[in-house]
Amino acid sequence: MLQFSSAAGVMLATSGVSRLFAADSAKQPLRVIAYNVYECTGWPKDRELGKKATALGQMPDRFAHELALYQPDIINFSESPKEEVVQEIAKRLGMNYVRFPSGGNWPGTLLSKYEIVDAKNVPLVKGERPSDLFTRHWGQATVKLPGGESLVVHSAHLHPSPEPDTRLREIPLMIESMQNDLNAGRSMLLMGDLNHTPDVEEYKLWIDAGWVDTFTKVGEGDGLTIKADTPDRRIDYVMAAGPIAERVQESRPLFEGAFRVNNADSQAFALSDHLPQLAVFE
Template identity: 80%
Template sequence: MTTTSTSGPLTRRDLLKHAAVGSFALAASHVQSVLAADEKSQPLRVIAYNVYNCTGWPKDRALANKATALGQMPDRFANELALYAPDIINFSESPSEEVAKEIAQGLGMNYVRFPSGGNWPGTLLSRFEIVDPRNVPLVEGERPQDLFTRHWGQATVKLPGGESLVVHSAHLHPSPEPDTRLREIPLMLRSMQKDLDAGRSMLLIGDLNHTPDTKEYKLWIEAGWTDTFTKAGQGNGLTIKADTPERRIDYVMAAGPIAKNIVESRPLFEGAFRTNPTDPESFALSDHLPQLAVFK
C-alpha cells in the first residue's frame, strides 16, 4: 500500500494534488532545460579593452573631467559595453576596485582583479562564474622585478553546460624596445603549455603592446594561438588611438577547440568608444578601442 510520510493511505484528492504538483515541477524543469540549452547555443561574446583608468580621453577635455568628478564613468562604461551583450570582458589599466566593481554590477557580472607589478592592474569580468584566479602564474619562482609591471593573470570561466574556458588576462610592457616583452612572453607560454598540450579551450585577452608584424606576435602564433582578427576580421583592425587609430595592439586570441568557432572580430570604432572629430570638446571613454570577438 502506498502511503505518505505523515499519514495513512492516499485519497483521490491527495493523488490529484500530487499529480498537479508533479506536473508543475516537470514543466518548470522543462523550461529550465530549454533555457539552459538556449544559453548554451548562444554565441560567446568577448571584449578586450584598455580602459585608461576609466578617466576618459583626452584627459584635458573639460567634459571628461566633469564626468569623472560627477562619478558618471562607471555608468557610462557599463551602459556602452552592455550594447554589445558581452559575456567576458578584460580590462587593462583597470580603475580602482571600487569603480571596477560598480561597472561589473552595472553589467550584472562577476569579476576578479589581477594586481599590477606597477600601477596598471587588470580586471576580468564575466556573466558566468569565474574560478581559480591566479596572478602572474609562473611555473616556478617569483615575478622578476622588471617583468609583468602591467598585469598578467589567469582564471577559469565556467560556461553553460559545464564547459570550462581558461582565460589569460594580460597587459605587456609598452616600451618601444621589445626586449622586455620578449622575456615576458616565453614565461607566459611556459605557464600555458600544459593547457595547450591538453587541447583545452583558452583565450588570451588584452593590450599586448605589440603589432602583428613583430617577433612577439610570431611567438604566440608559433605556440598555437589564433589571432581572432586575422581569422575573422576585415580591414586593418587598428585599436589605438580613439580619434585616429594607427596601430593594432589589443587582441583576443584563442587556442584549442574554441579557436575553430571564431565568427567575428573587430575593433569598436563607434559610439562613446571614439571621439567626434568635428567636436573639439568630445571625449572617448579611453585612448584605446575595445576589441570584440564572437565565437559560435
C-alpha cells in the same frame, strides 16, 4: 559577496543583479571584449566634458551602458580603475569579476557573466615574478561556461617600451605557463593590450605556440585599436587556442559610439584612448 584569496592575490566578487539581457545563454554565441580602459577617466584627459563626467562619478554608468550594447559574456580590462569603480561596472552588468594586481600601477580585471572558478596572478611555472617583468599585469582564470565547459582565460597587459626586450622576456614565461593547457587542447583565450603590432617577433611567438589571432582569422581591414581619435596601430587582441579557436565568427575593434572621439567636435571625448576588441564565438 566578496571572497579574497591571499595566495593568488586576487579578489572575486559575485553580483546578485539580474542580467540586462536575459536569454538562454547555452544557445547564444560567446561574446568577449578586450579593452584597455585608461583607468576609466576618459580621453583626451584635457577635455572639460570628460573631466566633468569623471568628477560627477558618471564613468561606471557610461562604461557599463556602452559595453552592454554588445551583450558581452566576458570582458577584460587593462589599466583597470580603482576597485570601487570596477565593482560598480560589474554590478550594472550583472557580472562576476577577478582583479589582477599589477607589478606597477596598472592592474587588470576580468569580468564574466559566468562563474569564475579559480584565478592566479602571474602564474609562473616556477619562482617569483622578476621585479622588472609583468609591471602591467598578467593573470589566469577559469570560467565555467553553460553546459559545464571550462574556458581558460589569460588576461594580459605587456610592457609598453618601444624596445621589445622586456616583452621578449615576458612572452616565453607566459607560454611556458600555458604549455600544458595548449598541449591538452583546452579551450583558451588570451585577451588584452599586448603592446605590440602583428608584424614583430613578439607576435610570431604567440602564433608559433599555437595561438590563433581572431582578427587575422575572420576580421576585415586593418583592425587598428589605438588611438580612439585616429587609430594607427593594432596592439589589442583576442587570441584563441583549442576548440574555441575553430568557432570564432567575428572579431573587430569597436570604432564607434562612445568608444571613439568625434574629431569634428573640439569637446568630444572617448571612454579611453584604446578601442575595445570584440570577438564572437559559436
